[in-house]
Amino acid sequence: SQQGEEDPQALSIQEGENATMNCSYKTSINNLQWYRQNSGRGLVHLILIRSNEREKHSGRLRVTLDTSKKSSSLLITASRAADTASYFCATDGNDYKLSFGAGTTVTVRA
Amino acid sequence: SQTIHQWPATLVQPVGSPLSLECTVEGTSNPNLYWYRQAAGRGLQLLFYSVGIGQISSEVPQNLSASRPQDRQFILSSKKLLLSDSGFYLCAWSVNRRLYSSHSNQPQHFGDGTRLSIL
Numbered sequence: 001s002q003q004g005e006e007d008p009q010a011l012s013i014q015e016g017e018n019a020t021m022n023c024s025y026k027t028s029i030n031n032l033q034w035y036r037q038n039s040g041r042g043l044v045h046l047i048l049i050r051s052n053e054r055e056k057h058s059g060r061l062r063v064t065l066d067t068s069k070k071s072s073s074l075l076i077t078a079s080r081a082a083d084t085a086s087y088f089c090a091t092d093g094n095d096y097k098l099s100f101g102a103g104t105t106v107t108v109r110a
Numbered sequence: 111s112q113t114i115h116q117w118p119a120t121l122v123q124p125v126g127s128p129l130s131l132e133c134t135v136e137g138t139s140n141p142n143l144y145w146y147r148q149a150a151g152r153g154l155q156l157l158f159y160s161v162g163i164g165q166i167s168s169e170v171p172q173n174l175s176a177s178r179p180q181d182r183q184f185i186l187s188s189k190k191l192l193l194s195d196s197g198f199y200l201c202a203w204s205v206n207r208r209l210y211s212s213h214s215n216q217p218q219h220f221g222d223g224t225r226l227s228i229l
Binding site: 040100102 | 169
């Protein structure tokens with residue numbers, strides 16, 4: 001079943017601007033992961049944040065996690081055309097599975 | 111380094127025909143393996159996962175089946191395809207968390223997918 005839900009569904013920004021997308025979930029998690037999917041390709045893992053972490057950085061990516069609100073955000077700074085993709089959050093429960101949201105489609109305009 | 115191969119990239123099949131999609135992983139041992147289906151513009155639906163040879167867990171009852179005949183080989187099959195089986199099928203692997211006595215799932219690494227069209 002789908003636990004994570006991304007918001008917004010779609011986002012269009014100018015190159016150089018920042019892009020922020022949010023993920024909400026319903027049950028307790030061990031960790032939350034963000035993935036990117038280019039059109040017609042498989043998903044690529046971007047970043048994992050554990051339930052006891054509040055913020056994590058990786059290059060131009062910044063992820064926050066608020067377990068009290070059951071939400072996470074992904075910020076892409078100084079966006080580039082190559083950042084055009086769909087972004088998915090995935091929550092890790094107490095089994096061997098990840099639950100993926102429906103994704104946010106980001107379009108970066110040159 | 112680890113790699114995952116999934117084939118074919120594109121497949122067009124008539125309704126009622128059989129299906130076999132194959133996925134292999136290199137460079138790691140005893141991985142967790144996953145099959146997902148993705149409808150156009152949607153998220154991923156987990157179909158099957160496996161934590162070891164011959165161990166298959168089914169998430170969604172349907173006319174698909176999966177097998178893991180070897181440690182790094184995962185096969186998705188159907189005896190008779192339906193129109194509703196059309197979609198983008200993705201295979202993924204992750205490090206088996208039991209090897210690390212961990213309760214957390216590790217990141218998953220995906221193949222490039224198979225676009226399946228049923229006519």
